[in-house]
Structures are given as structure tokens and as C-alpha cells.
Amino acid sequence: MKIILTSLLALLAFGVSAKELPTVKPESEGMSSDRLERVSAMNDRYTKSGKIAGTLTAVLRNGKVVHVSSSGKKSTLDDRPIEIDDLFRIYSMSKPITAVAAMQLYEQGKFQLTDPVSKFIPELKDLKVMKNGKVVPAQKQMTMQQLLNHTAGLSYGFDPNDPVDQAYQKADLWSAKDLDEFIIKVAALPLKFEPGEQWHYSIAVDVTGLVVQRLSGQPFDEYLKEHIFEPLDMKDTFFEVPEDELDRFLPNHFLNPQNGQAVAMTPETMEGLPGFTNCRALCDFKDVTLYAGGAGLVSTLRDYVRFAEAMRDGELDGVRILSSKTVNYMRLNHLPSAIASGGESGEQPNLVGAPLGGFGFGLGFGIVTDTAANGSIGSAGAYYWGGAAGTVFWIDPVENIVVVSMMQLMLGWPSYRPDLRVATYQALLDTYE
Secondary structure (H helix, E strand, C coil): CCCCHHHHHHHHCCCCCCCCCCECCHHHHCECHHHHHHHHHHHHHHHHCCCCCEEEEEEEECCEEEEEEEEEEEECCEEEECCCCCEEECHHHHHHHHHHHHHHHHHCCCCCCCCEHHHCCHHHCCCEEEECCEEEECCCCCEHHHHHCCCCCCCCCCCCCCHHHHHHHHHCHHHCCCHHHHHHHHHCCCECCCCCCCCCCCCHHHHHHHHHHHHHCCCHHHHHHHHHHCCCCCCCCECCCCHHHHHHECCCEEEECCCCEEEECCHHHHHHCCCCCCCCCCCCCCCCCCCCCCCCCEECHHHHHHHHHHCCCCEECCEECCCHHHHHHHCCCCCCHHHHHCCCCCCCCCCCCCCCCCEEECCCCEEECCHHHHCCCCCCCCEEEECCCCCEEEEECCCCEEEEEECCCECCCCCHHHHHHHHHHCCECCCCC
8 A cells, every 4th residue: 555655754753752854755856756656566566466464665865755655464364554653573673773882882982893702791702613513612702893794603593404503503592581691501602613704694793782781881772772762763663562562563474385475473383483482582572681682673664764864874863873984884894805705705695685796794784895796776885684574774875865664574575675676776867876
């Protein structure tokens, strides 16, 4: 269902404590109203085919809203139309928020990127690493920079055939009551490789959350609320969904491989999934005590648009959360050349959802380094990330574009992301490239 352009401001303006982002006619910012309708049409194709229950998408240029559309319904079990203020599990889109929290402390001189993580988390001082099938003492210590760019040697436990990932699964990390108990479990696990040798997507950002907690002296959830959510008026972003907001919290879905249709996941189904048994994070988002900075947040389209827009330059509505120089540094490709050129970075997920070339990694963000190599229209230097349930955003500093899209579909969305990029960029009338 398309939302009429003249109503965009009202739909995005839930709060009164901050000036809302202005909504304008796309042509005033060098984009085509007619061509932006292709974003709506693309979303409709996915929802009407049953591949996605419902989705919301916002496009901004030069800090102004030029498009918002909704399509589909709340879930396959609820035929009510999806709404702008619905709540979404953003999973790994939590990671850039945690990275921002860390870099705020970096700006305060609390750490240097070359510092060993064990300086702040002594539990990680004497780690072991898996080499040639044997667990031996690690020769290197992970640094803060490696923690933020996923080269620290940590893993996620996704590969059932990998011995390190098997150890992760056995450790049942997500059953930890809090970050302190979580790190004790992590410290007992072997590294997947020596820090700095490879890029591998991991729990590094959850560890970063504990660094933030210890350096700031605040519980991690309170730090995020005080230093990011409240300054940016992100009033609907949290680890634990308030009881009186649960009616806005959309069900998650998975794609039935037999018919390609989205199917709602019940709490009972989620509880039975590997890694979700007895967990205190990433499950029902009630009574949360393990604040997982890598995947634990819930948010709305409006709130994440505000975060993404703030991260174009570090400031929103006169409130600065990071310096422009820090943001520019975060969106550099921080992967060592040996990793970037040696094929070790091939595991990186990208906006297409496949391990293609042309991508690097910054401090909390994936980085587009070569649009021709990755096979999808866009701009070199764009920074982005997505979540396991299909949420995605990117910030294009060349075209001054911010795009945020929300859905709740586990791992059934790879084709959606390049389709969204094409639908967005083809609407440009004036390019700054």
C-alpha cells in the first residue's frame, strides 16, 4: 500500500521533542517522483507474491525525505496493513549503533584502536586459537580496531562442520545472564584464526558492547539510551520491548523452501531453533538482561532513519554524536591489504547477499569499494549493513542518499537488496558523481 507523499511528514513525525526530518518533492532534490514509484512497485511485487509479508522503505536525499512507502501486511497470521510505527527486530543493524557508542568513547580518549582488547576485558588476555585441528596458545592479542572490523579471530558458531563453531554452539552463549557471564563463556573458546589474519563475521560487536559498558561505567543499555537514542530522539529503539508496545512488535518469518512463501514464526518455533534455547537475547525480547550489541535491538523505520541520517556527518538537528572526521574515518576500508587482496575477505556479506568482490569493512559498517566488481549500481564509498530478518540500510556520501528498509523475514531476502538499490538509484535525475 503506497503512502501519499504529502502525508510523509506526519507518518514519520511520532515525537514532539525533536524537529522532524523535512519531507519534500523529490524533484527539488534531483530525484524523480515517477521513478521513485518503482520502489513501491518493487515492494508490492515481493509482498503480493507472498515472499515477504510486509515491508517499509524510506529514501532521503540531502537530509530530506523524498520517499516513504509501505507494502503488505503485519504478518502471514495478521492481515492488517503494515504500519509506519511497527517494531522490527533489526538484528545485525544493531552493530553500527554499538560501533558508534565505542567511537564516542574513542573521541573521549578512553582507548586507542591499537590497544589490546584485554586492556579493558582481561578475561580475553590468554586466548587459544585453532591451528591445523589443534588448540594452541594464540601468538597475538586482538586489538580494538580488529574487534570493530571483524578481524579479531572470533566467530558466530554458524558452521556445524567447523570445530570452532561447534564449540560456540556447545557454549550456548546466548543463555548468559549478562555481558560479564557472556565474556566468561567466550574466553573459554578458541579463536578461529590469529587476530588480524582474516575477516570473519562474528560476535565481536557483542564483545564491543562490554568494552563500552566497562569504559563508560554504565550498563550498556543505559549508555545507548543516554548517548545515542535520547539525543537522536530514537524513542522506539530498545533491547526489551515495553509491555505496552508489544502490540506493535511484528512477528518474524522464514521462507518455506518448498513453495517460496513467507511463514510466520511462533515463539515456540523460535525457542526450538539452535542457539535460541533458554537464551536471554534475540528471542522474545522480554525480560532481557543480556544486552547483545551485535544483534539485540528492536527499532522502527523512523528511528533508524534518524540514526542513519545522523551518521552521514555525525550530527542531526543540531545534536552531534560524533565528529565529521570520526565518521569519515569509520567509513574507510579498515581491512589490511593482505586480507582485501588475498581473497580472505570473500566471506563478507554484501547488499546482494553473496560473497562478491568490491567490498571492504570499516569500523562498524560494510564498505562498497568498487561498484563494478560487486555487480550492483551504487557509489564507491557507500557504507551499510543489514539484519538477518531482512532489514537493511545504506548511506551514500557521493549522492547524499540514505535508504532504510524494514521487514521481518529470516534469510529469505537476498534478491531484495539489489532490487532496492536499482529502484533507488534509477530515480536520480541529478547525480553528484
